[in-house]
Amino acid sequence: MSENTNTNSVNSFQKKRNKDEMKKQLISFALMIGFTIIAFTLVATKAMDKMFIIPVILLLAIIQVAFQFYYFMHMKDKDHEFPSMMIYGGVWAAVLTVATLLTIAWW
């Protein structure tokens, strides 16, 4: 295709920026793996009381998901107001949904 832009010419400044970004994403990946291992170890070794372990693993999940959204899915970058609005709106509705269903079932 003549309109193909596949010529491998991205300017060196941009290349450097992409590399720096990739480095941050690799660090987030390492952290995410770390959080996962901590969560599994806590449960497998029964290191804590049931009352503590559940909030701790939920918190680890939330932090890990934040890394996924902000770094892997670029929500920290500019022009991501709309994605943030959609996701936080979704989270708001999600919290309400879960709270409602649990209240109906357990109250």
Added chain:
Amino acid sequence: MSHDHSLSPEVMPQEPEKATLEGKNKFFGLWFFLGGETVLFASFFGTYLALRNSTAGGPTSTDLFGLELVFIMTMLLLTSSLTSVYAMYHMKNNDFKKMQLWLAITAFLGMGFLGCEIYEFAHYIHEFGFTFRSSAFGSAFYTLVGFHGGHVVFGLSWLIALMVRNAKRGLNLYNAPKYYTFSLYWHFIDVVWVFIFTVVYLMGKVG
């Protein structure tokens, strides 16, 4: 209409996925969809949490779940999320071959995850007689985890279709948004899985 989008054959814009109006619209559309997906999965999670102790005398979550397999599945899916980040990195550097290579790795990791999940479900059905109809817990479990597995199947089909369709085209401003929206969708599948392994498996093992 897709053919007028390349700005110049020599230089790729910094964000090829958002360089055209069509690309921008796809970007917004996918995020809009993900907002809806969040609510959809929240309903499944809420249902599961409400019904997870209603086992009707059948197997409970502590009897069923094995952490080893879930850990392997988590690592497969988490790594596939990173490999699709690498694919997008190569897209921004306008290196189509490397992008396709990393996407192929992503597809293989995704298939590995799916294989483990099929094995897991088959194991529950044959060893424990634990099916969709066993109990309210069974229905809630298979709906939540199965629907996530369905997303993985859809994501894999999407990815393979993209890779095959564009193999000879190379990267251009018409298909860059298609690859980018796929990567967002794939990351979102991983986001849902993080909550599944925490809420369903780890919390189920804790009791």
